[in-house]
Amino acid sequence: MSLLDRTGAGLSDFLSGVPDLAELLKGSTVNLAVTGLSRSGKTVFITSLVHNLLSALHQPHRMPLLKVVGEARLVAARLAGGKPGRLPRFPYERNIERMAASPADWPDRTADISEIEIDIRFHPSGALGFLLGRVGRGAATLKLRIVDYPGEWLLDLPLLTQSYAEWSRATLQLCRRGTRGETAREFLAFLSNRRHDAAASEDDARRAHDLYRAHLLAARDRHGLSFLQPGRFLNPGSLGESTRMWFAPLDFSDDAQHGARSTLGELMEQRFELYKAEVVTPFYKQYFRDYARQVVLVDVLGALLAGREVFEDTRRAIDAILESFRYGRRSIIGRLLGSAPIEKVLFAATKADHVPEVQREHLAALLRSMVALSSLDVTGSDARIDVTALASVVSTEEDTQEIDGHRVQVVVGRPVGSDTRAKFFVGNVPARPPRPEAWGRPFLNIPVFEPPVIDASPIDGIAHMNLDLALDYLLGDRLQ
Ligand SMILES: Nc1nc2c(ncn2[C@@H]2O[C@H](COP(=O)(O)OP(=O)(O)OP(=O)(O)O)[C@@H](O)[C@H]2O)c(=O)[nH]1
Ligand SMILES: [Mg+2]
Structure with missing residues (x-):
């Protein structure tokens, strides 16, 4: 037929x-x-x-x-x-x-x-x-x-496969080079006596976040750099200002994989993981x-x-x-x-x-x-x-x-x-x-x-x- x-x-x-x-x-x-x-x-x-x-x-x-x-x-x-x-x-x-x-x-x-x-x-x-x-x-x-x-927000995607300690190490290494050395100066100075094993403190978490965010904005707006994470620090979208975002990279010694109990490292690690689970994953899953x-x-x-x-x-x-x-x-x-x-x-x-x-x-x-x-x-x-x-x-x-x-x-x-x-x-x-x-x-x-x-x-x-x-x-x- x-x-x-x-x-x-x-x-x-x-x-x-x-x-x-x-x-x-x-x-x-x-x-x-x-x-x-x-x-x-x-x-x-x-x-x-x-x-x-x-x-x-x-x-x-x-x-x-x-x-x-x-x-x-x-x-x-x-x-x-x-x-x-x-x-x-x-x-x-x-x-x-x-x-x-x-x-x-x-x-x-x-x-x-x-x-x-x-x-x-x-x-x-x-x-x-x-x-x-x-x-x-x-x-x-x-x-x-x-x-x-x-x-x-696109640069949040690679965070999904990184631990907080890995991300911190890679990010701070980059922050100490070239133009970033300049835009991150205040943030790095603040970190010099607040390593991952410092005592957990909300004030320190917020201050570190604010200084790190100011560095990201300057790197983007004054110098045109793009490899800047997390994306929502630059552009929060509907998240707005949220205490959940009070984190930033911290100096980790080579042998440390996680923040120890009650340290600044632990506090920030929890927020980093929350950011991945509640902000990054749903965005990519849905869209x-x-x-x-x-x-x-x-x-x-x-x-x-x-x-x-x-x-x-x-x-x-x-x-x-x-x-x-x-x-x-x-x-x-x-x-x-x-x-x-x-x-x-x-x-x-x-x-x-x-x-x-x-x-x-x-x-x-x-x-x-x-x-x-x-x-x-x-x-x-x-x-x-x-x-x-x-x-x-x-x-x-x-x-x-x-x-x-x-x-x-x-x-x-x-x-x-x-x-x-x-x-x-x-x-x-x-x-x-x-x-x-x-x-x-x-x-x-x-x-x-x-x-x-x-x-x-x-x-x-x-x-x-x-x-x-x-x-x-x-x-x-x-x-x-
Ligand atoms: N001449 C010319 N300029 C363009 C063209 N596409 C984009 N531009 C320029 O590039 C700028 C940025 O383009 P957008 O489309 O807003 O970039 P985007 O990727 O949406 O940027 P975000 O919203 O920041 O993620 C525009 O404001 C224009 O100045 C094009 O085809 N020709
Ligand atoms: Mg656009």
Whole structure:
């Protein structure tokens, strides 16, 4: 019997053997994890992705490489309504209005967790589409769910596999080096006569916490460092101020594994374990469990721009995070949280509109070598991995300029706070992590550009680079 003959009486029996079709008819959900350190571009990525998807029917030329759009199979894309028991709604409208205002501005730093869901109705391709046309109204629905959160929380994930003594040792070792030596000076001075075996004292716990937190804030805001833990000390979200957070790393001797009874070490260890159990684990359990697709955003250009220490710090932070994901059977979140394995991961260097086209390949190559070490394990897993450079929002144009008798590629844009657009020769992006001696001169000189002129209605979309390609890689198979 041919497929066509089966679209009559025995159809339901036949359909039960075709899980994809049953799923298409019912409508399915795909969770996309947008992962990235603070300022890596998560909120702008989600805002542009939503705006471009909602605009895709009107302006399909913005997203030609997302096949469901390029092949004219998209029927509708709209925001799903809120449901009880859900997280606060991602402020898409507020962000887009802000970017469309005059003067335009970027969305605020994210202070708490939020989510957004988009219903994508589409005609499946091939035989499934044909069958669906016979049995349904011809269209399938995919619900795309995305969660946004402050990037600082990502670095809480590696804490799950560390004891308080291990974390204390590693953190204090780092605190005594480079810029941290300066931002942590007061905290370290306070610790000099309060080791782990000092008598437990609430006053000391609070003072140590306050000084350590002041160091974390200065390291982030004055120096652009990212490997800063715990994340809620920088961005408490709905936790607010809580005595449960009165802890900080303490000096532990090499042979001590735990704080002894009634010591400051024991008091802080209990709070550290409570933080892991009551703050970190529930967050990841709830929000990372069903994420089969993940995009990891990295502000490679920002890290290069900020110099050697920030660049190395970003690498260290990414390494620590990828170590937790590990994408294979031995994944830490898989083991500790029972999460489903991640099937597809895309590493993306963001803000690629800051450099001319000739530099973008280097940008992706640099990110590829930055993540190579930590993602080696991927070869033994089923996860698919790719690397790209993208711009969620293009706020520059390209041009050329004559410098010292040479014609070079430049970008043209309006720096935030300036009245005029100007040409910028931003420098050269190295294709590999620079060697120590290469950091003598700055690699790049890039201002923060204003967002481009956009329309807040979901009609025209936003100019981007590779957003459609990235989405097709991550979700294309679910929109087939
Ligand atoms: N030109 C340009 N700038 C971008 C782009 N994406 C992000 N930016 C810039 O990077 C800044 C940070 O982006 P966000 O999306 O807010 O970063 P985030 O990852 O959400 O940061 P947190 O909320 O702190 O975790 C923005 O305010 C913009 O200045 C882009 O595609 N192009
Ligand atoms: Mg954000």
